[in-house]
Amino acid sequence: MRPTAKQTALYDPVAELVRVNPVPSIIVDMQTLSIAVVNEATLNLLSYTEQELKGRSILELVPSEDIAAVERAADVPPPEGETFWRCFKKDGTVLYLKLRYRETMYQGKPARFVVAVESRSTPFADASPTPS
DSSP states (O other): OOOHHHHHHOHHHHHHHHHOOSSSSEETTTTTTTTEEEOOOHHHTOOOOHHHHTBBBBBGSSSSGGGHHHHHHHOOOOSSSEEEEEEEOOTTTTEEEEEEEEEETTTEEEEEEEEEEEEESSTTTTOOOOOO
């Protein structure tokens, strides 16, 4: 059975790639820095619902001291290899993530396809809790 015109219009191969990816993945609208597409693995990792994340700015998901770095990273081409970021889970827990991201287009707008893996170690100098 062939898809209807409406189904074809709604199908986006980039979004589908995110949705079927077993690794936490999102598409970020680079004009607004908001999450355009999120997959189930990301929802499980961060403990949010799709409705809570879709349309939300990625700046709301990082510690305040990381916002300027995220904004700068949005203005430059993606790095080769992996980069590390901190991110909040819904309960406020900070996760250390290894990210890979690539430029793409989503719904005719510049976007980034981001894949995240929780890091067991971190390059952040202040990541380890200090003894009390």
